[in-house]
Amino acid sequence: MSFHIGAKEGQIASRILLPGDPMRAKYIAEKFLEGAECVNKVRGAYAYTGKYKGKDVTVMGTGMGMPQVSIYFTELARDYGTKTMIRIGTCGGLQPDMKLLDVVLGTGACTTSGMNRRIFPGEYAPIADFELLNRAYEIAGERNIPVKTGLINSIDSFYRDKSEKDKVWTQYGVIAGEMEGAALYTIAARYGARALTMLSVSDGPYIDTILSYEEKEQGLNNMIQIALDTAIEF
Ligand SMILES: O=P(O)(O)O[C@H]1O[C@H](CO)[C@@H](O)[C@H]1O
Numbered sequence: 610m611s612f613h614i615g616a617k618e619g620q621i622a623s624r625i626l627l628p629g630d631p632m633r634a635k636y637i638a639e640k641f642l643e644g645a646e647c648v649n650k651v652r653g654a655y656a657y658t659g660k661y662k663g664k665d666v667t668v669m670g671t672g673m674g675m676p677q678v679s680i681y682f683t684e685l686a687r688d689y690g691t692k693t694m695i696r697i698g699t700c701g702g703l704q705p706d707m708k709l710l711d712v713v714l715g716t717g718a719c720t721t722s723g724m725n726r727r728i729f730p731g732e733y734a735p736i737a738d739f740e741l742l743n744r745a746y747e748i749a750g751e752r753n754i755p756v757k758t759g760l761i762n763s764i765d766s767f768y769r770d771k772s773e774k775d776k777v778w779t780q781y782g783v784i785a786g787e788m789e790g791a792a793l794y795t796i797a798a799r800y801g802a803r804a805l806t807m808l809s810v811s812d813g814p815y816i817d818t819i820l821s822y823e824e825k826e827q828g829l830n831n832m833i834q835i836a837l838d839t840a841i842e843f
Pocket residue numbers: 628629630672673674697698699700767787788789
């Protein structure tokens with residue numbers, strides 16, 4: 610048990626997939642894991658542990674936004690000893706060539722959040738674990754799933770008055786906007802875990818189509834499959 614997670618010692622695997630949506634965690638447990646058991650229900654952050662290709666894997670829904678997910682990322686790494694943490698989220702595609710459900714591997718994370726400014730005396734550069742990133746990239750290639758790799762931006766406010774300044778992220782090559790990756794990379798570094806943020810494009814300034822919740826969630830299988838195949842190698 611930790612302060613916000615009810616799982617008992619040993620019930621959380623050393624490798625964990627981290628979607629924002631707890632219902633995505635349930636879906637993955639039911640569709641991809643064998644013998645999955647629900648090991649946390651506290652605050653609706655459902656976590657399931659089961660086997661994938663014979664290896665223990667946990668998948669846990671962490672909610673949205675860095676203040677909330679930082680609590681889970683910290684307790685998982687610090688209190689449960691989680692060593693491989695792969696976030697599987699949705700994102701806005703920030704480059705004009707990006708299409709719905711494109712898969713993104715976040716090599717590093719910019720952020721609009723002030724959280725890290727309270728930790729570091731200068732600017733910290735949160736990055737993915739290179740070996741995890743490299744293996745995910747290779748596995749995507751083996752499965753013929755195209756992926757885009759590059760910087761993501763972890764943004765504090767989903768709803769905000771958009772301004773011309775928002776375009777600067779695109780101009781400087783940032784490929785996706787989401788809300789948690791910078792916290793994951795920072796906290797994983799602090800506690801000696803490997804981390805990767807994988808995303809699937811659900812919308813964006815260059816995309817007109819609006820997906821329903823069901824269409825969005827059902828479109829995530831490619832990303833989930835890459836994440837699971839990568840996780841079990843670590
Ligand atoms: O689909 P998830 O993992 O929740 O990720 C993205 O979706 C949420 C916003 O709709 C934010 O959490 C953002 O990071």
